[in-house]
């Protein structure tokens with residue numbers, strides 16, 4: 101069922117919008133800023149020196165505020181947008197060198213996309229929407245219907261296959277969008293703010309469904325969001341964009357623990373760290389005097405669960421073990437609470453600073 | 465001061481030469497190729513006669529049932545069907561059945577031809593934006609030109625009769641369908657187009673699986689306008705030999721038969737209502753399917 105796996109390597113990618121982007125790419129590469137390019141030269145810098153390696157079979161999250169270039173970036177991966185400079189290697193193949201025909205084949209077989217506003221075909225039934233990609237590839241009706249029905253079942257829309265998109269709620273429409281993407285059996289799944297138009301509860305359901313599907317399908321998922329909670333929940337790796345540039349990328353745990361600058365700090369500060377940080381991120385090497393009787397914590401459990409378990413156990417320390425029971429490291433309740441609260445502490449300090457500033461301002 | 469009140473026009477002889485030369489060459493084309501042109505349009509004439517024979521030769525109850533069926537299929541509303549049947553009966557009672565059938569046949573064939581001609585042109589116009597701008601200008605001129613002017617070259621080339629009348633009607637009625645096909649394709653949601661591209665549609669697949677179906681409600685609005693314009697042209701076309709209700713109106717004008725004019729005028733309005741309600745209701749039904757993307 102899995103159509104291979106694909107890694108994505110983006111190197112030195114630049115995108116300039118405007119009349120003559122090529123003329124300006126040189127100057128941008130030697131440091132011309134987005135603001136200056138806009139004001140002086142009348143061009144918009146969409147993406148600025150993007151380098152990302154997305155490993156095969158993982159969820160890569162791309163985050164950033166509105167206008168930061170997320171949609172522009174994801175549309176380079178299937179070349180809905182042509183770059184001004186750079187290379188995009190997928191499975192070792194530079195997709196920018198593909199001819200129109202090769203590109204079409206590549207899109208048909210290797211990628212599938214889910215859209216923010218669903219982008220379903222209103223004149224087609226749910227089933228006919230789901231098999232759209234298969235139909236475009238010329239797969240015969242009976243077979244594509246069988247495949248389509250399987251995915252309709254998988255996303256929980258059985259009984260709705262003869263309905264039209266307008267008859268479904270937003271959440272259901274996006275399930276159709278997801279089923280359409282999955283029917284394509286492509287190794288790369290591109291999701292541009294796929295859940296942003298859904299309300300919070302349905303959104304959480306859809307996230308859960310994606311994680312379950314991903315555990316089974318192991319696709320290379322590129323997921324765009326401007327919601328950090330969603331990013332942390334889904335993402336193995338996270339890239340944070342601002343004004344078309346990457347300002348931090350890495351493992352979600354790293355970004356939570358060590359935000360690169362104020363911008364990211366502001367993103368991170370309202371997150372419930374206990375729920376997203378994993379014990380793995382705070383564990384230390386097991387001390388040589390191993391105490392066999394220590395309670396164990398599963399690798400990958402959150403600080404929240406770890407804290408609860410430790411509070412209810414006689415010991416303040418625990419061993420982190422993997423699913424096979426092999427010990428990986430050690431954590432203590434003290435360490436866990438410290439990690440949980442460091443952001444709170446920082447946050448409080450910042451509030452205090454603001455308060456002091458305000459008092460200063462009044463004095464003056 | 466006289467020059468202020470007399471516009472400095474081109475030399476009268478010069479203008480005369482231009483007019484003579486143009487008309488002369490048109491005439492000589494007719495002389496030289498008259499038969500060829502006529503032969504070329506012979507199949508069209510047969511088609512027109514064929515449709516007219518079918519509809520005028522059918523028993524009237526059958527015609528009513530068929531038209532009511534079409535209305536039901538298009539609109540799925542009893543009110544529309546009732547309006548269609550009522551209008552047809554009224555026309556029949558006024559003794560205008562045969563003429564009305566001729567007119568319906570003409571408008572129907574003219575609409576079919578306009579669609580067959582206009583949709584590809586609209587697609588072409590959309591595909592090649594630059595040529596499209598030229599077509600746009602031509603359409604503007606066509607729609608503003610008084611329709612009588614079309615008649616002259618058509619009559620010069622083809623004489624008087626069914627075919628030239630039909631051609632004049634099509635020329636007059638085709639612009640809306642071209643325009644609205646182009647517009648409809650342009651209005652297709654950008655994200656849906658992106659989806660088509662993202663799933664690897666070829667240009668043809670994109671057009672037939674995505675753009676045309678989504679443009680359909682707009683195109684139907686164009687069809688509706690085309691029908692109305694064809695009907696509007698019926699009276700004028702009767703001046704060059706088209707039979708039917710239009711000819712009766714023309715006679716009524718010439719002879720000052722007020723009542724005949726009114727009756728036939730109302731019959732034309734009735735047919736307009738039939739076509740309009742049916743095609744609009746069909747367009748609305750198409751639209752409803754697509755209401756999601758606002």
Ligand SMILES: Nc1ncnc2c1ncn2[C@@H]1O[C@H](COP(=O)(O)OP(=O)(O)OP(=O)(O)O)[C@@H](O)[C@H]1O
Nearest residue numbers: 117144145146164165166167168169170171172173
């Ligand atoms: N076709 C275009 N022409 C000119 N500028 C563009 C074009 N597409 C995008 N941009 C600009 O590039 C920048 C990034 O846009 P993009 O749509 O990628 O942002 P985004 O991060 O997806 O934002 P959002 O969260 O609102 O979807 C914006 O400043 C936008 O104005």
Ligand SMILES: [Mg+2]
Nearest residue numbers: 170171172293
């Ligand atoms: Mg976007």
